Amino acid sequence: NGDSYHGGALSAxxxxxxxxxxxxxxxxxxxxxxxGTNGGNKVYxxxxxxxxxSQSASQVTYSSSAEVRLYRKIGxxxxxxxxxxxxxxxxxxxxxxxxxxxxxESFGGSTTYTDNDPSTSPFTLRAELHSRxxxxxxxxxxxxxxxxxxxx
Numbered sequence: 001n002g003d004s005y006h007g008g009a010l011s012a013x014x015x016x017x018x019x020x021x022x023x024x025x026x027x028x029x030x031x032x033x034x035x036g037t038n039g040g041n042k043v044y045x046x047x048x049x050x051x052x053x054s055q056s057a058s059q060v061t062y063s064s065s066a067e068v069r070l071y072r073k074i075g076x077x078x079x080x081x082x083x084x085x086x087x088x089x090x091x092x093x094x095x096x097x098x099x100x101x102x103x104x105e106s107f108g109g110s111t112t113y114t115d116n117d118p119s120t121s122p123f124t125l126r127a128e129l130h131s132r133x134x135x136x137x138x139x140x141x142x143x144x145x146x147x148x149x150x151x152x
Contacts, residue, residue: 015042015151017125024140026132032147033124034073042117042151046070046127047110048086051142052134055100062090062135064105068145070113073124082113083130090135105138125149 019032048068054060070082088107095102127147134140 016149018146018148019125020144020146022142022144024143027129028143028145029126029128030145030147031124031126032149034122035124035149036122037120037151039118039120040151042115042149044070044072044082044113044115044125045110045146045148046082046084046113047108047144047146048084048129049108049142049144050086050088050132050134050140051104051106052138052140053102053104054138055095055098055102056092056137057100059092059094059101060090060103060135060137061092062105064088064090064107064134066107066132066134067130069128069130070147071126071128072115072117073126074117074119074121078126081115082111084109084111090138103135103138105135106142 017035019030021030065087068084071078086109090105092101092103
């Protein structure tokens with residue numbers, strides 16, 4: 001029937017790996033792997049979410065930002081491959097019941113990177129919060145960094 005296999009490697013299906021951290025600190029990071037690859041193109045996604053809030057005697061205005069860097073490590077070599085820049089601002093409204101300004105800060109974003117490296121060596125992804133500028137008097141309630149890798 002013409003169907004035959006004469007050596008080499010066979011692989012099928014999608015390889016998917018992911019990880020998330022909810023560390024609220026300004027130096028949060030997530031490491032995913034090491035995991036295997038068939039040497040095909042891989043699509044990495046890194047996303048970031050931030051949320052904070054407080055009450056104050058006066059209205060708050062502030063522009064917020066964060067930079068998350070994505071690194072790929074093959075063997076002992078780690079390479080910076082993508083950067084996510086996210087920005088937002090503090091929104092405030094006056095609550096007469098509590099005689100205070102209610103301030104909230106919520107922002108995030110995501111970016112993707114296509115990796116054409118044909119290596120079949122196991123690799124690791126690491127995303128780090130490289131910098132974060134947020135209003136200092138707010139209570140951080142949410143911070144999430146997620147990394148995914150998909151190889152078809």
